[in-house]
Amino acid sequence: MLRLDDRDIQILKVLSAEGRISKADLARRVNLSPSPCWERLKRLEEAGVIAGYHAEVSLKKVAPHVVVFVAAELESHRSENFQAFERAVQRHEEIVACWALGGGFDYLLQIVARDIDSYQRLIDQLLESNLGLARYFTYIVTKPVKSGNAMPFETLMPDIGIPKNVTSDKEK
Known part of the structure; x- marks a missing residue:
């Protein structure tokens, strides 16, 4: 580091x-x-x-869309299964983010699709690709509550004395 x-x-x-x-x-x-x-x-x-x-980018000003989070679980937990799933995720533009998880589910995917039908076609493709997708749970975003890229540096690094007068214009 x-x-x-x-x-x-x-x-x-x-x-x-x-x-x-x-x-x-x-x-x-x-x-x-x-x-x-x-x-x-x-x-x-x-x-x-x-x-x-x-x-x-404010997508609502650009195009109709739906944001969906998917919790996915693979059938097998062998290295090659994870690698195959992760390669497949890279091939789909609609999957805008994917995190490998520890605990109950193996992955959390963030998908931005034109509509629910487009989302379902993507899921069907993933299921038909024999990637070993055992289960998935769909969570449709109804409204954004908080988003952004500003990191909580004071919380992550409390020993670094960050003066409180250093703020972004968005925080003002």
Whole structure:
């Protein structure tokens, strides 16, 4: 793990909420001059701490859709079964996120489909692919309550003194 100090965490906190902030504004917000801030940012990117920059798209303004979470359990728990399932997940654009789980279910999938019929066609494809899908439970999202990419750095790293005056514009 890369060793991070409070300034690195400040940079990450601002960027996790506002990926498009200019470098000059970022430097000002974390109380650094632009050159040292840019050096830190490059170091964080090169170390893979910053994995990418993304836009948060309001899908309801773009296209009709349904968001579905699926808890999936495989029949067999051999390594090759997990690998086959994970490869299949990668091939489907509608599966926007997938997490391997410990405990009752093996995977949690987040699916964004045009409608319930499109979702069901995807599930049918997965079932017909002989991936060893034993059971699945469908949870349809009725409304978003909280979402976003801002990370709870103060909770995760309480020993790093993050000044409370370093906030994103979204938090104001």
